[in-house]
Amino acid sequence: MKEISRHPGFYKLPIDERLRVAAQALEIELDELIAAIDRGGLQAETADKIIENVIGTYALPFALGLNFKVNGRDYLVPMAVEEPSVVAAASNAAKMIRAGGGFFADADESIMIGQVQLEYVPNAAEASAAIISHEKELVDLGNRAIPDLLLHGGGVRGLEVRQLTDDMLVVHMLVDCRDAMGANTVNTVCESVSGRIGLLARCRVGLRILSNLCDQRKVRVTVKVPPSAIASKGFSGEQVRDGIAKASRFAEIDPYRAATHNKGVMNGIDAVVIATGNDFRAVEAGAHAYAARSGRYRPLCTFCVDDQGQLLGKMEIPMALGIIGGPTRVHQGARMALRILNVKSARELAQVVASVGLASNLAALRALSTEGIQRGHMTLHARSVAIAAGAQGAQVELVAERIRALGQITVEAAEQVLQDLSNERYST
Ligand code: NAD
Numbered sequence: 001m002k003e004i005s006r007h008p009g010f011y012k013l014p015i016d017e018r019l020r021v022a023a024q025a026l027e028i029e030l031d032e033l034i035a036a037i038d039r040g041g042l043q044a045e046t047a048d049k050i051i052e053n054v055i056g057t058y059a060l061p062f063a064l065g066l067n068f069k070v071n072g073r074d075y076l077v078p079m080a081v082e083e084p085s086v087v088a089a090a091s092n093a094a095k096m097i098r099a100g101g102g103f104f105a106d107a108d109e110s111i112m113i114g115q116v117q118l119e120y121v122p123n124a125a126e127a128s129a130a131i132i133s134h135e136k137e138l139v140d141l142g143n144r145a146i147p148d149l150l151l152h153g154g155g156v157r158g159l160e161v162r163q164l165t166d167d168m169l170v171v172h173m174l175v176d177c178r179d180a181m182g183a184n185t186v187n188t189v190c191e192s193v194s195g196r197i198g199l200l201a202r203c204r205v206g207l208r209i210l211s212n213l214c215d216q217r218k219v220r221v222t223v224k225v226p227p228s229a230i231a232s233k234g235f236s237g238e239q240v241r242d243g244i245a246k247a248s249r250f251a252e253i254d255p256y257r258a259a260t261h262n263k264g265v266m267n268g269i270d271a272v273v274i275a276t277g278n279d280f281r282a283v284e285a286g287a288h289a290y291a292a293r294s295g296r297y298r299p300l301c302t303f304c305v306d307d308q309g310q311l312l313g314k315m316e317i318p319m320a321l322g323i324i325g326g327p328t329r330v331h332q333g334a335r336m337a338l339r340i341l342n343v344k345s346a347r348e349l350a351q352v353v354a355s356v357g358l359a360s361n362l363a364a365l366r367a368l369s370t371e372g373i374q375r376g377h378m379t380l381h382a383r384s385v386a387i388a389a390g391a392q393g394a395q396v397e398l399v400a401e402r403i404r405a406l407g408q409i410t411v412e413a414a415e416q417v418l419q420d421l422s423n424e425r426y427s428t
Pocket of ligand 1: 149154279322324326
């Protein structure tokens with residue numbers, strides 16, 4: 001397997017050199033790579049066709065996550081995110097995880113749930129029995145509405161009936177969406193079967209829409225990290241390992257901590273989901289609903305010490321992603337992001353995305369359980385602060401360095417440094 005994701009010192013290179021290194025590793029023409037992601041990968045004229053009332057486009061930094069090895073394969077991971085340190089932290093953790101063999105991931109089939117709500121049901125038991133006994137007819141009816149998906153091997157796989165109250169049922173249509181996220185497809189299925197379902201149940205049909213709690217479309221990731229790979233300044237590998245396991249336990253017993261723990265997971269996940277043109281609201285909704293499925297909000301990713309003394313990390317998360325459909329058809333940058341990843345299926349994409357989430361979480365727990373999150377975070381934040389204070393060009397790095405050295409990473413300190421720099425210039 002080619003090691004395309006290892007590029008020590010990548011962060012020190014200027015952008016045009018990074019582009020050259022990436023194009024070479026990915027075997028993509030440099031001009032093609034540059035053209036695809038230029039100006040955020042989306043021209044205003046195209047944007048105008050995607051949503052309403054467009055007045056321009058809105059860009060985010062587009063970066064590459066390094067060191068990712070998932071199921072033995074190397075990936076350069078496109079990430080679009082505004083928060084400093086997300087990309088550096090995930091890449092750093094991926095390097096530590098690599099020392100233990102990388103990420104091991106598997107994903108369910110792409111089964112999405114479409115809900116048909118039934119209201120004022122006169123007899124819930126009879127209605128439920130009638131629907132279940134007509135499952136084959138309803139599956140065929142749903143499939144007739146989505147011939148394109150059938151051509152790609154997907155389709156309605158079955159149904160389930162749930163009783164919500166004495167006179168309310170919901171029918172779940174289970175649709176294998178293959179390499180599509182599937183929202184539009186599933187909604188089409190729901191609307192096509194709802195009339196017949198209403199007749200069978202002898203009641204009124206309510207809402208017909210997919211559920212974003214796609215708990216039949218989960219992805220699981222496991223990592224084993226040797227303590228030697230996670231040692232940190234002044235902390236042995238064993239100390240860091242135990243600190244991470246304790247921090248994970250904190251999230252398991254406290255929803256206030258679990259919310260921030262999961263925010264760290266989503267830092268990495270959203271960045272790849274956005275870069276690949278996928279629906280991050282859908283992924284977020286599914287993740288948090290799944291985290292709360294027991295009635296209590298819990299961490300999506302946990303760490304413990306295994307019987308060989310290694311740090312064992314595990315994550316399970318629902319993941320509705322597409323490599324076709326949605327904006328991937330029209331957003332040049334998203335198309336290039338998928339090409340950079342070179343994934344062959346939506347399931348493979350989900351495995352990489354979840355791995356980035358786990359890496360982000362490991363990086364956050366490692367920092368929190370050692371020196372704290374602020375030093376690394378603020379060090380990387382210093383450049384943004386310098387820009388906010390008005391620094392331009394070469395001044396940015398100069399001001400960032402000075403405020404780091406001062407230990408005052410604030411806009412006020414950066415403004416003062418800029419003032420000092422200009423005074424120095426005039427006095428020489
Ligand atoms: P879509 O409407 O573009 O449908 C995907 C199409 O791709 C289908 O026609 C399918 O037949 C075709 N296709 C080609 N090759 C395929 C393959 N290998 N596997 C599967 N399908 C293949 O997109 P979608 O995925 O149905 O819907 C996604 C969009 O819906 C997103 O933009 C999302 O934001 C939006 N949406 C989301 C929600 C929600 O999450 N609640 C609700 C409504 C709409």
